[in-house]
Amino acid sequence: MPLIVATAVLALSPPLAEPHLWQKVRMLAAGQAWRPLDVFDFALHGILPVILFLKLLRRRALARGGPR
Numbered sequence: 492m493p494l495i496v497a498t499a500v501l502a503l504s505p506p507l508a509e510p511h512l513w514q515k516v517r518m519l520a521a522g523q524a525w526r527p528l529d530v531f532d533f534a535l536h537g538i539l540p541v542i543l544f545l546k547l548l549r550r551r552a553l554a555r556g557g558p559r
Contacts, residue, residue, distance in 0.1 A: 494546065495543065497539055498542075498543045501535070501539050502536060502539065510536075511533075511536045512536040512537055512540070515529060515532060515536070515537070519533075
């Protein structure tokens with residue numbers, strides 16, 4: 492549960508403006524040049540959703556009797 496809360500907070504921050512993660516994804520899709528700060532910001536806001544996704548995939552594989 493704490494991972495879900497942390498993911499939501501970081502992925503959706505700042506709450507009153509456009510979320511940084513969404514802004515960086517749009518920049519990437521548009522092919523805009525990235526500064527080192529943009530790469531760091533994308534990594535900071537995007538790492539927890541990736542970890543959560545991988546954890547959910549692992550849980551699903553274990554539930555099906557997959558490798559441990």
